[in-house]
Amino acid sequence: xxxxLTGALTLSAxxxxxxxxxxxxxxxxxxxxxxxxxxxTAQKRMQSLADVPVSVTAFDGDKLKKAGIENLSDLxxxxxxxxxxxxxxxxxxxxxxxxxxxxxxxxxxxxxFSDGVHLGRPHQTRGAFMDLERxxxxxxxxxxxFGKNAIAGALSLISAKPGDELESYFxxxxxxxxxxxxxxxxxxxxxxxxxxxxxxxxxRDEDGYMYNENPALAxxxxxxxxxxxxxxxxxxxxxxxKSSLKLEQTNRVQRGRQFETSHASALTGCSGENxxxxxxxNTDTEEFAxxxxxxxxxxxxxxSAAGTFTSVTAASGFDSEDLFDGDSSSFNTVxxxxxxxxxxxxxxxxxxxxxGEFMDYIFGAFYQSSEMVFDESTPLVVRNGxxxxxxxxxxxxxxxxxxxxxADLDKNFYMNSDAWxxxxxxxxxxxxxxxxxxxxxxxxxxxxxxxxxxxYQSGTRNNVDPVTGAVLSALNIEAHELHRIRDVGVTLPSLxxxxxxxxxxxxxxxxxxxxxxxxxxxxxxxxxxxxxGGGTNFEFxxxxxxxYELGAKMTLADGAAELNFALYHVKxxxxxxxxFDGVAGFVVSxxxxxxxxxxxxxxxxxxxxxxxLSGSLAYLDFEWLDYREGPCVATDDEDICDLTGKQxxxxxxxxxxxxxxxxxPLSSSVMLDFTADVSYKDRHFTSGDLDPRGIQDAYTKVNxxxxxxxxxxxxxxxxxxxxxxxxxxxxxxxxxxxxVGGFRGTLEPxxxxxxxxxxxx
Numbered sequence: 001x002x003x004x005l006t007g008a009l010t011l012s013a014x015x016x017x018x019x020x021x022x023x024x025x026x027x028x029x030x031x032x033x034x035x036x037x038x039x040x041t042a043q044k045r046m047q048s049l050a051d052v053p054v055s056v057t058a059f060d061g062d063k064l065k066k067a068g069i070e071n072l073s074d075l076x077x078x079x080x081x082x083x084x085x086x087x088x089x090x091x092x093x094x095x096x097x098x099x100x101x102x103x104x105x106x107x108x109x110x111x112x113f114s115d116g117v118h119l120g121r122p123h124q125t126r127g128a129f130m131d132l133e134r135x136x137x138x139x140x141x142x143x144x145x146f147g148k149n150a151i152a153g154a155l156s157l158i159s160a161k162p163g164d165e166l167e168s169y170f171x172x173x174x175x176x177x178x179x180x181x182x183x184x185x186x187x188x189x190x191x192x193x194x195x196x197x198x199x200x201x202x203x204r205d206e207d208g209y210m211y212n213e214n215p216a217l218a219x220x221x222x223x224x225x226x227x228x229x230x231x232x233x234x235x236x237x238x239x240x241x242k243s244s245l246k247l248e249q250t251n252r253v254q255r256g257r258q259f260e261t262s263h264a265s266a267l268t269g270c271s272g273e274n275x276x277x278x279x280x281x282n283t284d285t286e287e288f289a290x291x292x293x294x295x296x297x298x299x300x301x302x303x304s305a306a307g308t309f310t311s312v313t314a315a316s317g318f319d320s321e322d323l324f325d326g327d328s329s330s331f332n333t334v335x336x337x338x339x340x341x342x343x344x345x346x347x348x349x350x351x352x353x354x355x356g357e358f359m360d361y362i363f364g365a366f367y368q369s370s371e372m373v374f375d376e377s378t379p380l381v382v383r384n385g386x387x388x389x390x391x392x393x394x395x396x397x398x399x400x401x402x403x404x405x406x407a408d409l410d411k412n413f414y415m416n417s418d419a420w421x422x423x424x425x426x427x428x429x430x431x432x433x434x435x436x437x438x439x440x441x442x443x444x445x446x447x448x449x450x451x452x453x454x455x456y457q458s459g460t461r462n463n464v465d466p467v468t469g470a471v472l473s474a475l476n477i478e479a480h481e482l483h484r485i486r487d488v489g490v491t492l493p494s495l496x497x498x499x500x501x502x503x504x505x506x507x508x509x510x511x512x513x514x515x516x517x518x519x520x521x522x523x524x525x526x527x528x529x530x531x532x533g534g535g536t537n538f539e540f541x542x543x544x545x546x547x548y549e550l551g552a553k554m555t556l557a558d559g560a561a562e563l564n565f566a567l568y569h570v571k572x573x574x575x576x577x578x579x580f581d582g583v584a585g586f587v588v589s590x591x592x593x594x595x596x597x598x599x600x601x602x603x604x605x606x607x608x609x610x611x612x613l614s615g616s617l618a619y620l621d622f623e624w625l626d627y628r629e630g631p632c633v634a635t636d637d638e639d640i641c642d643l644t645g646k647q648x649x650x651x652x653x654x655x656x657x658x659x660x661x662x663x664x665p666l667s668s669s670v671m672l673d674f675t676a677d678v679s680y681k682d683r684h685f686t687s688g689d690l691d692p693r694g695i696q697d698a699y700t701k702v703n704x705x706x707x708x709x710x711x712x713x714x715x716x717x718x719x720x721x722x723x724x725x726x727x728x729x730x731x732x733x734x735x736x737x738x739x740v741g742g743f744r745g746t747l748e749p750x751x752x753x754x755x756x757x758x759x760x761x
Contacts, residue, residue: 033560033606040136041158044145044362045352050553053437053498053508055139055566055600057082057616061132061160066661066675066705068720068754070182070204071129072112072155077679077701078657079137080600080618082110082153083650085686085731086746088259088324089338090122092732095139095152096570097596097622097651101578101688103586104340104374104413104522105449109543111142111150114157115246115297117314118368120149121342124318127293128228128250131186131200133160139600140568141514141547143492144425144439147366151514151545151572161244162188162196162234168761175720175754178220180206196234203227209750210279212256214330217286221256240303248295256287258731258746259328263693265742266385268329270397277728279747285325285335293318310350310364317343326378327737328744331401333386334737336378344370356429363424374413374522379458381406382471386738405468408456409477413522419445425494432500439494439512445487449520451538452481475738480527482538490515490542504555514545516576521588523578531629531640537589544573561605569597571625579631579688580734592626594648615658622651631689634735634743646690652682652698671711673718677703686733686745693743694733701727709758718756726751 038049040058049058057079059069069075072093073084083094089102093110100106100122107120114127135157142150168187174180182205188198204227207220228250236242260281261268268275273282298313319341326334350364384390385400423441430436455464455472463479464472472478494512501507518541524534551566574590598620605613623645624630630643657679666672680700687694702724709716729748736742 032558033609035559035562035604035606040134041156042136042138044350045355050506050555050562053496053506053510053551054142055549055551055564055568057137057602059135061134064132064135066673066707067677068703068705068722072125075135075137075155077677077703078616078659080602080616080655080657081139081598081620082137084125085650086258086748087732088257088326088328088734088746089322089336091125092650093122093125094650096568096598097620097648098152098572099650100576101586102523102580103578103588104372105415105519105588106576106578107149107517107519109149109152109516111146111154112157113146113154114295115159115299116312116348117295117297117316117346118147118149119316121318121372123291123320123340123342124293124316126250126252126291126318127295128202128230128248129157130184130202130228131160131198131230132157134158139566140510140549140570141512141545143512143514144423144441144494145362147421147441148419148443148445148490148492148515149517151516151543159230159232159246160186160188160198160200161232162190162198164190164196166190169758170761171756171758173720173754173756175752178206178209178749178752180204180752180754194236198232198234199230201227201229208256209752210256210258210260210281210747212281212283213274214282214284216284219256221281221287222258223255224252226250226252241300242303243298243300246295246297246299248297250291250293252289252291252293254289256283257289257324257328258748259283259325259744260747261328261736261742261744262730262733263741263743265329265736265739266389266400267331267333267383267739268736268742269392270385270400271330273330275742277730277745277747279728279750281328282330283325283328284330284332285323287323287325289320289322289324291318291320305354307351307353310348310352312346312348312350314346315344316346317341327739329736329739331381331383331739332379333381333383333739334378336376338374338376340372340374342370342372344368358429360427360429361425364422366419366421366423368419369417371416372414376411376413378409379406380409380472380477380738382475382738385740386475387740389740405471406458407464407468407472408458408460409525410454410456411525412450412452413520414450415447415520415522417445417447419443419517434500435498437494437496437498439496441492442489443492443515444489445517446485447517447519448485449539450483451520451522451524453477453479453525455479476526476528476534478526478528480534482527482535484520484539486518486539488518488542505552506554507552508550510547510549512547514547516543518542518576521578521586523586524588532587532589534587537587540576540588541574541590543576543590546571557605560607561603563601563603565599565601567599569595571595575627577688587631589629591630592624592628592644594622594624594627596620596622596651610662610664612661613659615656617654617656619654620651621653622648624648633689633691635741641689643690647685649685649688649690649694652684654680654682656680665711666708669711671709673705673707673709675705679703686730687735689735691733691735691743694730694745696730699725699727699729701725707756714760716756716758720754720756721752722754723749723751
């Protein structure tokens with residue numbers, strides 16, 4: 001692996017950045033090679049990527065298709081310091097080592113925006129990922145223009161809009177070993193000179209890449225059935241007014257989870273079931289997760305000589321129901337049935353100056369109201385193996401598997417929120433080469449939270465008896481009711497200095513502050529006071545960040561190459577963490593402070609009219625500066641451990657990617673495209689308690705795509721391979737539930753092959 005990393009570093013020092021689509025060049029003889037300009041809206045106005053003083057990775061729709069990027073998780077292989085992993089309950093999103101754990105009370109640390117609308121809840125990452133014009137990944141706090149909850153970065157999804165010409169396509173994909181069947185289609189129809197409609201859908205069905213050998217199920221997992229539909233109306237009643245209305249919905253049903261036991265516990269060590277990380281699992285619960293996402297967005301732009309007035313009005317949310325085998329084994333210990341409903345309304349008004357004046361400006365106001373209801377229930381069975389391991393001989397196993405107590409848990413959580421903010425960003429153009437940008441955002445937020453937990457005797461609605469209650473109390477499970485209201489305001493400033501050292505070299509320095517909303521803990525099982533107590537930590541405070549970034553964007557080789565780098569230093573205060581308590585809940589707290597710093601390098605190089613190289617390189621150094629009440633490894637005797645001076649989960653020191661695209665005409669009308677991608681991630685922890693059993697060793701994954709198609713894009717046929725190196729990697733690790741000594745992890749997709757076809761009409 002060290003050789004693989006050394007090779008990636010050597011090449012990426014010159015040619016780095018996640019795969020970009022093949023640049024359009026002037027093929028006429030005698031004309032120089034020239035990279036196609038990449039345009040982004042990272043600063044809420046259309047700009048060249050080379051002029052944006054932010055660490056940004058951009059993907060256009062063509063590149064998303066050629067790289068086989070089907071969802072946000074796939075972006076991890078192509079984006080430095082970005083990672084999305086599947087947890088048992090919720091997706092976890094990390095940027096530069098900072099992310100949110102599995103808790104319905106958390107906002108995402110990485111702000112996700114769909115056509116300008118903030119999607120701050122983990123389940124909203126399950127929305128439609130199709131027919132996209134562009135995806136932009138912005139690293140570092142983006143509080144001024146994107147809002148309070150983009151403390152680690154922002155990810156912006158821009159849907160394709162109706163055009164002036166009739167467009168349509170149909171595509172299909174099939175392959176294995178997960179027996180995937182995917183179909184998508186789009187039609188864009190101009191009804192008149194001022195009105196158009198664009199409709200798209202995607203259907204996906206796959207069996208899964210793991211096998212559950214439990215006789216009660218005996219099926220492939222995690223199987224997925226997904227259908228997404230979107231219709232967008234574009235109306236430009238005058239030359240000065242442009243508007244679009246997007247209606248979007250996604251239904252996703254998943255059968256089974258990615259968790260499997262990797263280290264034997266008191267119970268699994270006695271049952272004889274598989275305890276090796278190999279894609280073979282043995283859960284007894286018929287796990288499922290169904291979610292319906294919706295999004296309605298109205299965008300209006302009104303242009304005038306003074307600038308552009310923008311209105312973004314949106315309603316979005318989801319309904320979900322899922323059953324999760326909390327112990328990930330053949331024992332019916334803690335099957336968690338959860339139901340969540342979330343709805344939000346938002347409105348943003350923004351005014352942007354035309355640009356090119358001595359002072360360019362953007363100012364605006366934002367309002368969002370949301371409501372969430374989350375209910376969870378489980379028939380809990382506590383065996384002796386949940387309290388101590390009596391051994392693995394016959395007598396010890398009989399003791400381990402003996403039921404101690406059983407009870408039914410019923411938890412209800414409710415939260416509503418109202419947030420207002422105003423923001424302004426001023427850019428002073430002192431000269432053609434020097435400019436200074438000042439930004440300020442003020443956010444006021446009111447939240448109300450309520451949590452209650454009932455404990456019943458199994459199969460009844462009667463309160464638990466004293467003996468059962470005492471055992472549950474020893475496991476930090478107690479009936480309770482909590483209700484609080486919080487009202488918090490925060491001011492976030494930003495300073496940026498941008499200097500064009502030469503016509504081909506832009507440098508910048510940024511100092512900014514970011515914040516993530518405090519809230520209420522949805523998942524603790526008690527109302528105790530003190531460290532780790534569910535009462536003390538029911539309400540947690542805002543997370544704050546102070547960030548400094550120094551970067552440069554350079555055009556090289558007379559326009560045929562570009563090289564960008566960013567040095568960053570971010571200190572976080574009151575870090576919000578959610579750590580599994582080993583039973584059936586999570587402990588939320590403000591951990592203290594942490595420092596994340598490092599370097600990111602990316603580049604493209606057009607070596608010829610037929611060959612493009614690109615790649616990325618990132619170094620990440622994460623350290624807890626103060627985390628005295630951290631979680632302990634489950635096998636330790638202590639409940640609270642000091643993690644000060646240690647690293648965090650999901651913080652590989654090095655990550656890199658290298659991509660090559662080769663295109664050559666086979667005839668006057670047919671083109672051959674070959675794309676190969678190599679991604680590397682260094683050794684890192686996968687669990688918040690830094691359990692060494694959850695260490696993911698360094699790995700290198702290889703993807704490739706061989707396509708043949710008509711040059712004008714009317715048809716194409718492609719063979720695609722993902723994870724061709726067949727790396728067996730873990731996303732999230734955690735100790736086993738109510739089962740002493742075990743460990744488990746979520747297995748990420750293994751090697752797969754697909755055949756794609758596409759016809760454009």
